[in-house]
Each structure stands twice: as C-alpha cells, then as structure tokens.
Amino acid sequence: MALLELRGIGKIYQSGDTEFAALHDVDLDIERGEFVAVTGSSGSGKSTLMNILGCLDTPSRGTFKIDGRDVSQLSRIELASIRNEFIGFIFQSFNLLARTSAVENVELPLIYAGVSGAERRRRALEALERVGLAHRAQHQPSQLSGGQQQRVAIARALVTRPPLILADEPTGNLDSVTSVEIMKFLAELRSSGITVVFVTHEHDIAAFAARELALRDGAIIRDERRAGVSK
Numbered sequence: 181m182a183l184l185e186l187r188g189i190g191k192i193y194q195s196g197d198t199e200f201a202a203l204h205d206v207d208l209d210i211e212r213g214e215f216v217a218v219t220g221s222s223g224s225g226k227s228t229l230m231n232i233l234g235c236l237d238t239p240s241r242g243t244f245k246i247d248g249r250d251v252s253q254l255s256r257i258e259l260a261s262i263r264n265e266f267i268g269f270i271f272q273s274f275n276l277l278a279r280t281s282a283v284e285n286v287e288l289p290l291i292y293a294g295v296s297g298a299e300r301r302r303r304a305l306e307a308l309e310r311v312g313l314a315h316r317a318q319h320q321p322s323q324l325s326g327g328q329q330q331r332v333a334i335a336r337a338l339v340t341r342p343p344l345i346l347a348d349e350p351t352g353n354l355d356s357v358t359s360v361e362i363m364k365f366l367a368e369l370r371s372s373g374i375t376v377v378f379v380t381h382e383h384d385i386a387a388f389a390a391r392e393l394a395l396r397d398g399a400i401i402r403d404e405r406r407a408g409v410s411k
Contacts, residue, residue, distance in 0.1 A: 181247075181248050182209035182210060182211050182212075183210055183211060183212045183246065183247055183343060183344065183375050184208070184209065184210040184233060184244075184245070184246060184344070184375075185208075185209055185243075185244070185245040185248075186206050186207060186208040186209075186232075186242065186243075186244050186245075187207055187242055187243045187244075188205050188206075188207065188241060188242035188243065189203055189205070189206040189207075189208075189232065189239045189241070189242035189243075189244060190203050190204055190205055190206070190239060190240050190241045190242055191203040191225075191228050191232065191237070191239055191240050191398075192240040201398055202225050202228040202398050203225050203228055203229060203232075203239070203398045203399075204397070204398045204399045205242070205399070206229065206242070206398075206399065206400060208393070208400065210375060210377065211375070212343065212373060212375055213370050213373050213374070213375060214370075214375050214376075214377075214390065214391055215366070215367055215369075215370050215375075215376050215388075215389050215390045215391065216375075216376070216377045216378070216389055216390075216391045216392070216393060217378055217379075217380055217385070217386040217388070217389035217391070217392045217393070218230060218377060218378065218379045218380075218392075218393050218395065219379075219380060219381065219383075219386050219392060219393070219394050219395070220381075220394055220395035220396055221381075221396070223397075224395040224396050224397065224398070225395045225396075225397070225398040225399070226379050226395045227348075227379065228398075229395065230346060230348060230377070230379055232244060233344075233346060233377060234263065234267055234269065234346045235251060235254075235259040235260075235262050235263050235267065236259075236263075238252065238253070238254075238259075239252055246262060246266055246344075247266065247343070249262075264289065264292060264293055264340065265340070265342070266342050266343060266344055267342050267344050267345075267346060268289075268336075268337030268338055268339075268340060268342040268344070268345045268346070269337055269345075269346055269347075269348075270330070270333050270334055270337050270345065270346070270347035270348070270350050270378075271333065271347075271348050271349075271350075272348055272349035272350065272352035272353055273353060274321070274326075274329045274330055274332070274333045274353070275333065276321040276329055276332060276333060276336075277321075278320070278321055278322065279320060280320065280321075281317065281318050281319065281320055282308060282313060282316055282317050282318070282319055282320075282321075282324065282332045282335075283301065283304045283305060283308060283317040283318065284304075285321070285332055285333075285336055286304040286307050286308060286332060286335045286336045286339050287300045287301065287303075287304045287339070288336065289336060289339055289340045290303060290304070290339060290340065293340060303339055304317075304335070304339055305317060307335035307336070307338050307339040308332070308335050310335065310338065311331040311332070311334050311335045311338075311365065312331065313328060313331050313332060313335065316328060316332075325358075326353055326354050326355075326358060327354055327358035327361060327362065330350065330351075330353075330354060330358075330362055331362070331365075334362075334365065334366075338369075338374075342374070343373070343374060343375060344374070344375045344376075344377070345366070345369065345374055345375070345376045345377070346377050346378070347366065347376065347377070347378035347379070348378070348379050349378075349379055349380060349381070350362060350363075350366065350378055350380075351363065351380070351382070351385055352380075359385060363385060363388040364388070366378070366388075367388055370390075389406075390405065390406055390407070391403070391404065391405045391406070392404045392406075
C-alpha cells in the first residue's frame with residue numbers, strides 16, 4: 181500500500197460565475213521513503229497539489245488516501261488531526277517565531293499535540309541534535325543564519341515523528357552552498373523511512389530527488405524516476 185494514493189483528483193476554484201480548474205484528474209501513488217520533487221511554472225497546479233497532499237485543502241472530486249485512510253471528505257477538525265499526526269511542514273520563509281528560542285520553536289507542534297512540558301523539551305532537543313543544532317537551542321532566529329533557521333524549521337517538522345515531510349521551496353531563501361547542505365540532509369531522511377515531497381522551480385534542486393513530477397495546466401506531464409540522489 182502506498183503512503184499517498186490519489187485517484188481522479190480534481191480541484192475547481194470559483195470566482196463569481198467563473199470556474200478555474202487547478203487540477204485535472206490526477207492519479208498518483210507515492211510510496212514510503214520516496215524523495216519526490218514537484219516542479220512546474222506558476223499556475224501549473226503544483227501548489228494546489230501540495231495543499232491537497234498536506235490536507236490544507238480538499239479536492240473537488242476524486243479520492244485521496246493517506247496510509248490507506250480516505251481523507252478526501254474529512255472535516256476541518258479531522259484534517260487538522262491528520263496534519264498533526266502524519267505530516268511535517270517546511271516553508272521557504274522558515275516561519276519561526278521571532279522572539280522565541282530555537283528549542284521553543286521546535287516544541288510548538290508538540291504543544292498542539294498535548295505532549296507534556298518535559299517530554300516536549302526532550303524531543304525538541306533530540307530533533308535539534310539530529311539537524312546539528314543542539315548547541316544553538318537557546319538562540320533566537322535573529323541570532324541564526326538562514327541555513328540554521330531552515331534547520332530549526334526541519335527539526336520542528338521532524339519533532340512529531342511524522343511519516344511524511346512536505347517542503348515548499350525549502351531552499352528559496354538560501355544561498356547555493358547552504359541549499360546543497362539542506363537538500364543533502366533532506367535526502368538522508370529517506371534512510372529512516374520518511375517520505376519527502378518538495379516543491380521547487382530550480383532544476384538543480386529538483387535533481388536531488390529520486391523522482392520528479394512535472395505539472396502543467398493542472399496535470400502531471402512527466403513522472404521521472406532516477407537512481408538515487410544525483411549529488
């Protein structure tokens with residue numbers, strides 16, 4: 181069973197009397213442990229697809245299953261529970277709280293999950309150690325480089341131990357050297373069985389993935405698999 185299964189997924193947005201189809205009959209399986217890049221120009225549907233994968237939006241038609249569970253028609257509360265249990269998010273702009281320490285930023289998803297204070301701190305420090313930033317646990321984002329801030333964001337995504345990581349332009353605000361470091365780290369997550377799906381418009385960043393999905397006009401026009409990470 182694939183971790184993510186999409187069948188006949190379509191998404192239609194309506195503005196007044198005008199309808200716009202952002203996705204057209206998308207069929208897609210993503211297996212556990214895959215490292216997948218989603219590419220395409222602006223308006224191709226890649227952001228809509230990622231929002232559906234992340235349970236941030238629901239399809240207009242079709243079925244979407246996570247780990248065998250159909251989440252296509254769940255309520256907002258049920259979708260929030262799925263997001264907290266199954267998905268870690270990484271954003272281009274890091275989305276860290278400015279006057280809050282790195283370890284406290286990493287703890288945030290565990291607060292929402294109702295984890296006790298001592299256990300939150302232990303797991304947050306463990307996640308920071310995993311990304312090589314345990315020694316910066318008490319530093320605020322303004323005291324960290326862009327690459328370090330993104331590592332804190334990755335630690336925050338990992339702290340709930342989700343089987344799926346979704347990343348939206350994870351290197352968009354980073355220099356080329358730091359971008360390579362971040363992509364190599366994301367690639368290494370495969371060894372622990374975590375599935376990583378990321379959006380990028382940069383060909384050299386997409387090349388790190390073992391699989392690339394290219395979208396155009398709301399449809400997958402290319403599904404390319406390649407042997408291992410290229411860099």
